[in-house]
Structure formats: C-alpha cells, structure tokens
Amino acid sequence: MVKITDVARHAGVSPSTVSYALSGKRSISRETRQRIEASIRELGYRPHAGARALASSRSNVVALVVPLRTGMHVPVVTQFAVSVVTGARGHDHDVLLLTQEEGEDGLRRVADSALVDALIVMDVQLHDPRLPLLRSLALPSVLIGFPAEPAGLTCIDLDFRAAGEACVEQLALLGHRCVALVGSPPEVYVRQTGFARRVARGFTAAADRHGLASSIHPCEASGAAARRTAERLLREHPALTGVVVHNEAVLEPLVDAFEQLGLSVPGDLSVVAICPDKLAEAARTPLTSVAIPSAEVGARAVELLMAKLSGAPVPVSTLLPPRLTVRASTGPRGTG
Incomplete structure (x- = not known):
C-alpha cells in the first residue's frame, strides 16, 4: 500500500507538504502542487477515507x-x-x-x-x-x-409521460385503432408512484389525440396475472391490435399468453414495451421499446x-x- 511518505519521497517534499496539498489547509506553490499531484497519479496513492473526512468535514x-x-x-x-x-x-x-x-x-x-x-x-x-x-x-x-x-x-x-405518448404514436403510425396499456402492479398506482401515473397520462393523451380506443390495465407481477390480463383484454376488446407494456416482470409471460390464445406477434398484435434495452432485445420476438436509461x-x-x-x-x-x-x-x- 502506497503511503503519504512514499508520495513525499517521490515528489521531493516533506510528508507535511503532501498533507497540506491534500487538505488545502495551507497554500503551497503551483509547481510543488503539480509535482505532488503527478506523484500521486504515478504511484496510485489514495488518501485514507477518514483522513479525507477530517480534512474536509465530510464523510465522502x-x-x-x-x-x-x-x-x-x-x-x-x-x-x-x-x-x-x-x-x-x-x-x-x-x-x-x-x-x-x-x-x-x-x-x-x-x-x-x-x-x-x-x-x-x-x-x-x-x-x-x-x-x-x-x-x-x-x-x-x-x-x-x-x-x-x-x-x-x-x-x-x-420523461415517462412522453414515453407513454411515444409508444402510442408508433402504434398509431402503423394504423392501429384499438390499443391497451398493461401497466404496473395495482399497488404502484395506489401509492401514486410518479412514473407509473405519468406513463398512463401520456398513453391516454396520445390515444385521445389520434382518436384511438384505449384502456389501461394494471397487472400483478406474475405469469398467472399476465394470462388473466391477456384473456380479459381479448374478451373485452375484440378489436385490440396494439398493446403497450410498462411492467417488466410480465413482458415475456404476457406475449406468451397472447400467442397461446391464438394471436401472432406482430401479425395479429403489435407490442411496444417501456423497459431496459437488454430486456427488449432478449425477448423471443425482440420488442419495439422505449428504453429506461x-x-x-x-x-x-x-x-x-x-x-x-x-x-x-x-x-x-x-x-x-x-x-x-x-x-x-x-x-x-x-x-x-
């Protein structure tokens, strides 16, 4: 482990001068400071966390x-x-x-x-x-x-509101007229978590702007809930051709459920997700998505x-x- 004395020896100064350069408690010449900084970089010296905290009155x-x-x-x-x-x-x-x-x-x-x-x-x-x-x-x-x-x-x-809007804009561009949002678990909406509420608002605003039929369906984070949601959507919205999913946990089981119920993706049903890119790319049918950065x-x-x-x-x-x-x-x- 590199010590402050090693830095001092390498820079040709006293250990106290190195300490002053680190803490800023006493002014030293620019040339000396630059020499100390170069030695610190070359030797890979890292000041002890406790010493830094004492010097700056911070915990870092x-x-x-x-x-x-x-x-x-x-x-x-x-x-x-x-x-x-x-x-x-x-x-x-x-x-x-x-x-x-x-x-x-x-x-x-x-x-x-x-x-x-x-x-x-x-x-x-x-x-x-x-x-x-x-x-x-x-x-x-x-x-x-x-x-x-x-x-x-x-x-x-x-901007989760804009994300919800972007998903609907893409579906509207492709000619879809009946769309649904499969959203976060119900408890996320109940406690008024900001990102979930904003996606729903953006989804609804864009659907209304384009004159699309739309509905929002919170979904528990389980395969069984995904299956129930898919069945309900097809039962209540037979004209449905576009789905936005903002619930990472049910992405794969939801798409599987739609396909088991006789729909092909994207032939019969287009799916857009709001999720990390890696998750969208890894799906059996890679998902059109808005990335969570x-x-x-x-x-x-x-x-x-x-x-x-x-x-x-x-x-x-x-x-x-x-x-x-x-x-x-x-x-x-x-x-x-």
Missing part, C-alpha cells in the same frame, strides 16, 4: 434511498443503484444503500448521524410525504423521479449532487427525452 458518502416496496421490479432498481454507485466512485464517494420503508424518520436519522454528505432518493410518489423534510434538510439531495410539485427540489428522470439517469443524478455539494447552481428539473427503438414486435395493423 452518499445515501441512496430506495425503499423496496411491493410492486417494484428489483432488477431494474438494481440497475439504477449500480449506476449511482459507479458514478459516485468516479467522484471518490462511497454509497450507503437504504432499502427500509422508513419514510421521514429514516431520512431524519441519516441526516442527523453525519454518516453521509448528501442524498439520492428513488421511488418518488406524486404526493410523497418525505418532500417537506427533504426541502428543509441542510443536506443536498437529488430525486430520481418527479413529485406533483417539484419546486424547491432537484429532480431527474426519464438507468445508467444515464444514475450518472447524471450523481453529477447534479456533486454540483450541489460544491455550491454550483443546478436545474430544478432534468427530463430525459424518450428513445424508441423499432424491433420485430410491431407491424402494420392487419398483417396477420
């Missing part, structure tokens, strides 16, 4: 608050978490993962502990009870997701947080535009 730790509630698709949540961890490490910060459903009490406990410098909060509800506390805390925070009233907060996410959202959330920690101004809202990729699961109406 970010809390990622992601309560694992029912109805959440854990693999996608994990993608967001990994992207936050990767982004934070790029800024020499560690991540404390908080998955308990503790609400305001949990946030206050973490804020009062001095364990973390800042917060990234996920699974944001339209009227999230944590918002008043987040607005009042001294700790900087960034929300991955949008409440109904984002004033006084810093929020980033995919978890890596970009996580990385940019960290960038926003680091800017806030440094005192730099940041935008209140960052909405990433949807990116739709056409694959084999969609075609013109009536091609079967």
